[in-house]
Every structure is written in C-alpha cells, then in structure tokens.
Amino acid sequence: MTGEDRPEICVTCSDVALPRRVNRLLPDGLAMVDTESGPEEISVALVDARPGDIVLVHAKEAIAVQLEGEAHE
Numbered sequence: 245m246t247g248e249d250r251p252e253i254c255v256t257c258s259d260v261a262l263p264r265r266v267n268r269l270l271p272d273g274l275a276m277v278d279t280e281s282g283p284e285e286i287s288v289a290l291v292d293a294r295p296g297d298i299v300l301v302h303a304k305e306a307i308a309v310q311l312e313g314e315a316h317e
Contacts, residue, residue, distance in 0.1 A: 261300035261307055266293050277301065 264277035273289035288306045299306035
C-alpha cells in the first residue's frame with residue numbers, strides 16, 4: 245500500500261501517527277492538544293505548529309503538520 249491507501253505509519257514500530265489539534269503552545273517546545281481522554285501535553289519541537297493546526301502525533305511527539313485538505317484516518 246502506498247500514498248493515500250494507508251495512514252501515516254511509523255517506520256520504526258508500525259504504530260499509526262494520530263491527528264490532533266493544537267490548542268495552545270507552551271514553553272520549551274511543548275503544546276496542549278485535544279484527545280479522546282481530554283487535553284494532553286505533547287512535544288512540537290520537530291515541527292512548526294501554531295494553535296489551531298492539526299499535527300500528526302506519535303509517542304507524544306508531533307512529527308508533521310497536516311496541510312489543509314489532507315485527511316488521515
């Protein structure tokens with residue numbers, strides 16, 4: 245499977261990166277995002293994220309900012 249046929253998957257452990265909306269940025273490269281369990285703190289040190297952006301999160305690390313119009317389930 246390639247491209248749009250599969251979600252973003254970690255090549256190291258095969259876990260799926262989940263899309264999460266950034267609520268607010270915190271000091272030291274951290275941010276608060278919405279999850280099904282409520283707000284959660286993640287690292288955004290590897291990406292250029294702003295409040296309102298959707299980031300793909302793996303192991304509490306944002307690994308990409310979703311571009312408008314991209315959809316990952």
